[in-house]
Amino acid sequence: MSRAPIQSDVAVIGLGVMGRNLALNLIDKGLNVAGWDADAAWVERNDGLSATPGFRYAKHIEALVEGLKTPRKVLLLVPAGDSVEKALAALASKLQPSDIVVDCGNSHYQDSISRGSRESLQGMHFVGLGVSGGSVGARHGPSMMFGGDHYSWGHVRPILEKIAAQGIDGPCLKRFGDFGAGHFVKMVHNGIEYAEMQLIAEAHDIMSRGMGLSHSEQADFFKRANQGPLQGFLIDLARKVLEPTTTSLDLIIDSAEQKGTGAWSVMAALELGVSIPCIAAAVDARLMSSFWGERQRRASIFGNASADASVSSFTLADLEKAIWFSKICAYMQGFDMLIKASEVYDWSISVRDVCAVWSAGCIIRGAILSMFFDGITDAENLDLLSIAKIRQALMDHQDAMRATVRCAVDQAIPTPGLHAAISWFDAFASARMPQAITQAQRDAFGAHGVSLFENPDQKTHGEW
Numbered sequence: 001m002s003r004a005p006i007q008s009d010v011a012v013i014g015l016g017v018m019g020r021n022l023a024l025n026l027i028d029k030g031l032n033v034a035g036w037d038a039d040a041a042w043v044e045r046n047d048g049l050s051a052t053p054g055f056r057y058a059k060h061i062e063a064l065v066e067g068l069k070t071p072r073k074v075l076l077l078v079p080a081g082d083s084v085e086k087a088l089a090a091l092a093s094k095l096q097p098s099d100i101v102v103d104c105g106n107s108h109y110q111d112s113i114s115r116g117s118r119e120s121l122q123g124m125h126f127v128g129l130g131v132s133g134g135s136v137g138a139r140h141g142p143s144m145m146f147g148g149d150h151y152s153w154g155h156v157r158p159i160l161e162k163i164a165a166q167g168i169d170g171p172c173l174k175r176f177g178d179f180g181a182g183h184f185v186k187m188v189h190n191g192i193e194y195a196e197m198q199l200i201a202e203a204h205d206i207m208s209r210g211m212g213l214s215h216s217e218q219a220d221f222f223k224r225a226n227q228g229p230l231q232g233f234l235i236d237l238a239r240k241v242l243e244p245t246t247t248s249l250d251l252i253i254d255s256a257e258q259k260g261t262g263a264w265s266v267m268a269a270l271e272l273g274v275s276i277p278c279i280a281a282a283v284d285a286r287l288m289s290s291f292w293g294e295r296q297r298r299a300s301i302f303g304n305a306s307a308d309a310s311v312s313s314f315t316l317a318d319l320e321k322a323i324w325f326s327k328i329c330a331y332m333q334g335f336d337m338l339i340k341a342s343e344v345y346d347w348s349i350s351v352r353d354v355c356a357v358w359s360a361g362c363i364i365r366g367a368i369l370s371m372f373f374d375g376i377t378d379a380e381n382l383d384l385l386s387i388a389k390i391r392q393a394l395m396d397h398q399d400a401m402r403a404t405v406r407c408a409v410d411q412a413i414p415t416p417g418l419h420a421a422i423s424w425f426d427a428f429a430s431a432r433m434p435q436a437i438t439q440a441q442r443d444a445f446g447a448h449g450v451s452l453f454e455n456p457d458q459k460t461h462g463e464w
Helices: 017-028 061-066 082-092 109-122 134-140 150-163 181-210 215-225 233-242 261-272 277-289 292-302 316-345 351-358 367-375 388-396 398-410 416-428 435-446
Strands: 010-013 033-036 055-057 073-076 100-103 125-132 143-147 173-175 450-452 455-460
Touching: 010 017, 010 061, 017 033, 017 134, 017 150, 033 061, 061 082, 073 082, 073 150, 082 100, 082 109, 100 109, 100 150, 109 125, 109 143, 109 181, 125 134, 125 150, 125 181, 143 150, 143 181, 143 351, 150 173, 173 351, 181 215, 181 233, 181 261, 181 277, 181 316, 181 351, 181 398, 181 416, 215 233, 215 316, 261 277, 261 316, 277 316, 277 416, 316 351, 316 367, 316 388, 316 398, 316 416, 351 367, 367 388, 388 398, 398 416, 435 450
Parallel strands: 010 033, 010 073, 033 055, 073 100, 100 125, 143 173
Antiparallel strands: 125 143, 450 455
């Protein structure tokens, strides 16, 4: 008597690097996985996944769906955009209203909002799941940010918890609201990632051009920094790529690419009315770096003739404090975005939960998240500056921050991230900003009105 085939617990569509590793992670946790890839030649180059016990490769979507336990749970590991749309279209007629499709890619949160509303009407549940950690995280434990309804959360959560990284509050998996919430949190994660990488790049430039330190000496700096408050994956990665045993940075063209999530963060912040200059500066720096040929031409004209060689008063301790100061600012800006978006879209984003989810598995994991997590005691009346360690670090490191910026300016070293951090700090710490004259000018040329201290709720016109 032949045995009935074992039904799969979950399906994975898209068996590239991320999909393959996530499938193996699921199998390791005792789940039976079905897989399908649009590339017909996948089977010939799958590195043995199709022969792995617990894995079933389906030759077509129909076979994939038929062998799934109900309610069916399908994970999409395909590129954002058209590939997601094609996968949803292929599944639409084959799934039941109780089935769940989870988009695990880097989709734009507005697309996830739209898809969630649309798919709920077309007979399936949709989830936008932010996943961070790269291929290693997918294989051994990613950080995951869930955006979907409570029904989907109830059915998918037990599966995702099995494969998630373990952080300071258990599995690095939280629900942040419906549909687009998960991808919004992931977008902000990537924006902060941009900012931190930019700060590291600027520190490297200051140590190279401003202080004349070798790559080996810089690696030692990041190694020491990784033992203190700056401890984190990206700081340690900076150490790694600067070590003499790695490819020399001198051989790499200084043009950084981007996939768009940083720019999405900037555009979303503008729409929400939130200031995130550290993230915006990082995006702008990558854009500037792409004009490599033009920079060579301009460098031949202007050079560094104006640079001041005197940096005797500046130390590596100042630089470390400046990175820490700026990193705090970047994270606070990202958290401001999350708080505002949660209000606007009626999500349930808790900054403390975000810190917990990001504490392991993701690219920006590090000690700073534990500090925010431990310091947030009142999620309802959130004031990040009420966290004593945050407030004290900003107060204590101001002088080092300004010394670092002065050193960079004197050496003609561009530091948009560092400048953005101290300018943002000075702005929110200013009891009075110069925008009174801005509003006066708006009133003078456009009759927009001004608000006076004596009656702030009423607009009046000045005598211009």
